[in-house]
Amino acid sequence: MHDDPCPRESEVLRAVEEGLWPADLRSHATACEACREVEAVASALREVVDAEAALPLPAAGDVWWRAAWLARREARERALKPIDTLERSEPIVAIVAIVAVLVMRGDLVLQTMARWLSLDGGGQALAAVMPAAILPFLLIGLALGGVVILVGLGAVMAND
């Protein structure tokens, strides 16, 4: 097998396309191996194309409209991505803020809790059934859980 093209291949292609074979080209194509292959291949492919021509195509307008709709949706998603990212990061930001307050001013929070437990009726009732040392931490845990639930609900509603 050799890969050299014949200079008359384009003429053979045109003849297959138009169905018109000048006598000299016909005799050349019969003798030339490359042109014989080009004729066989181009004729087979032409047959496939011709078989397809009778079938109706999807409407160009529908394709264009769907592409435009998808492109608009993708553009909107790209534009909203920073806001989405911000909304998704809200719970983490809230928890980090609370933990930062506890780390920096935890002593003040614990003192406030202890004072409330000693003065408030509900706090005194709680202190009666639970060890006093655990109660402030329990209340802080409950508060943190509440914040997480609230922020989570907010994120779910924002996504809807």
Next chain:
Amino acid sequence: MHPVSAPSWPAGLVVPEHATPLALDEAEFQAFYDATAGRLRAYLRRSLPAEAVDDAVQEAYMRLLRTPHAALPQDERRAYLYRIAANLANDAWRAKRKEPQADGVAPDDLPARAAAAGTRLDVTRALDRLRVQERTMLWLAYVEQASHREIASALDVKEGSVRVLLSRARHKLAAALGVSR
């Protein structure tokens, strides 16, 4: 309660009602589609199950329209369209390979490979023996009459390799059709 007055637009201000982010307007696309869609569908029919062909045609054009390549000159745009179509055909081929096949049924005999009406079965089977790259290359060269540069661009191969690859693919198809050197 204050009455709400309608906003007053400056005279001559034109607000585009449906500005689209597509690189081609509808009329340009219509012309390109009319010139290429029939042959693209015939090409895809050689690689996909019959029921998936029309969807694949639409998918190829929709992918093209949503890229900046849609604004290229027509020949380059067509090459890119065939690149997308070849990728769709390759994806379908990979998916088909993963599917379990019934014992004793040759791939050529599966209903999905049935010939389009009007195409001889030997032509269909000969084309099915080619790899997607070979089929795409022959299609671009002998149906679309694309240049070697366009073929290289569509198939992501070196322009210098196209002549040899094309010759081998043509020889393979010719042999499958019963024409030998």
